[in-house]
Amino acid sequence: MTLLEAVNKVLVKVRENQVTSVTDTNYSNLITALVNDARREVEDAWNWMALRQTVTVTLSAGTSQYVLSGIGNSRFKIMSVINDTTDQLLSLKNSNELTMMFLNNTQEYAESRFFGFNGFDANGDPVVDVYPIPDAAYTLRFNLVVPQNELVTDNTDILVPGHVVVLGAVCKAMAERGEEGNSGYEVANAVYTGALSSAIAQESALFPGETDFYAV
Numbered sequence: 001m002t003l004l005e006a007v008n009k010v011l012v013k014v015r016e017n018q019v020t021s022v023t024d025t026n027y028s029n030l031i032t033a034l035v036n037d038a039r040r041e042v043e044d045a046w047n048w049m050a051l052r053q054t055v056t057v058t059l060s061a062g063t064s065q066y067v068l069s070g071i072g073n074s075r076f077k078i079m080s081v082i083n084d085t086t087d088q089l090l091s092l093k094n095s096n097e098l099t100m101m102f103l104n105n106t107q108e109y110a111e112s113r114f115f116g117f118n119g120f121d122a123n124g125d126p127v128v129d130v131y132p133i134p135d136a137a138y139t140l141r142f143n144l145v146v147p148q149n150e151l152v153t154d155n156t157d158i159l160v161p162g163h164v165v166v167l168g169a170v171c172k173a174m175a176e177r178g179e180e181g182n183s184g185y186e187v188a189n190a191v192y193t194g195a196l197s198s199a200i201a202q203e204s205a206l207f208p209g210e211t212d213f214y215a216v
């Protein structure tokens with residue numbers, strides 16, 4: 001579903017005229033903003049398959065800092081980081097832990113076992129540090145969930161379930177009109193949350209174990 005299609009579906013559901021572009025009217029601009037709000041809400045609810053991607057980084061001997069090129073989004077999530085050369089998982093460390101490792105008088109040069117984030121570059125891509133400092137070339141696979149940035153173009157596809165985004169945006173449009181709390185809004189919100197739960201349940205069946213929680 002494109003952004004324009006989603007906006008027009010919302011407009012129909014709130015009994016407004018459809019548009020040929022999301023920027024046609026002040027109200028279509030408002031609905032576009034609400035669609036983006038609902039899209040972000042749906043994105044945050046689950047690690048959707050459509051948002052998952054793998055970024056490959058080649059480590060060089062003696063270099064400890066790298067950029068995950070092409071991400072351009074501060075809302076990304078890490079699923080796992082795997083050394084594809086040695087088939088070993090890397091562990092995430094916070095900034096203080098990594099700083100202490102690098103400040104050791106005798107820095108270690110070996111296969112990197114830890115990683116951590118160190119801000120963003122000028123393109124908005126995350127910068128990552130690895131430790132120990134690589135002693136050779138290794139290939140790391142960063143398995144990520146990367147949400148979309150703000151959608152502004154008519155024909156941009158919404159990657160998460162579009163029907164759920166539309167239902168969420170309808171709720172937000174009704175609330176903006178002051179209908180929050182009445183029976184119509186309550187029904188619309190129940191339909192939205194039910195559709196979101198169903199979409200997550202359907203997709204999570206493809207990823208057994210990801211919704212399991214264990215006491216630690």
